[in-house]
Amino acid sequence: MGKCWERLPLIAWRYNEDESSLLRQVKSLIDNLSTQVSVNSDLLADLPKQIYVLKNYDGQSLSQFVNQLNKYLSIKVSGDGGVETLSANPDTNGAEAEIARTRKSLYEAASGIDTQDENLGNASGLALKWRYTDLDLDMNDMEVEFQRSIEQFMWFVEQYAKNNGYPSYFKSFSYIFNRDIVVNETEVIQNAMNSIGILDNQTIRENHPWYKPAVEKRLKENEKQKRQTIQNDYLDLNKLGENDE
DSSP states (O other): OOOOOSSOSOOOOOSSTTOOOHHHHHHHHHHHHHHHHHHHHHHHHHSOSEEEEEEEEOSSOHHHHHHHHHHHSOOOEEEEEEEEEEEOOOOOHHHHHHHHHHHHHHHHHTTOOOTTOTTTTTOOHHHHHHHTHHHHHHHHHHHHHHHHHHHHHHHHHHHHHHHTTOOOOGGGOOOOOOOOOOOOHHHHHHHHHHTBTTBOHHHHHHTSTTOOHHHHHHHHHHHHHHHHHHHHHHHHHHHHHHHHO
């Protein structure tokens, strides 16, 4: 006999509640950026580096002039003839400014972090948190939607377990999304040092940027070795005292 799922086995993984993809929001900016970069690149590629102005050129055609110039690095002229050059200096400032504006708008619209920002590397801890605010808020919305999707998925897993007589423990599950963020390690370490006497040592260690579970394990092993060493020294002193008697 078939099993009833009660729901359609379709699970949506939404970027946000409106189901509006990030690409749809920023596609016009990406297209504009690509167009501006392409146009600027084509302009620089198509323009010659130099334009030659010939006077009384003693030749038959421009192609002959180019061939002679490439082959002999010189040209032949008659009378008061000569060659002048005009430099082609295209003005790309407008295009570059538009590219910069579009790029900035793209990061703002996507709630992203511009890693090419000159001030990013020197930002303090508070400034770094402020720069990541938009991205963090965006991830909050995404996490809410992903939590719902995971809960729907686990509902089907639980139903499958029930339908096949397996024990179900899925209600006790919790889902945690870990996030990494750039911090100013010097400030974090200094704050940890300033917290000595206010917080317990383990809490301070856990908030240290270099802390890992393996560190805690090594600290406990070192503490155990120290206690063992003290105990051994104490026993040796007792034995020495007994021998003196």
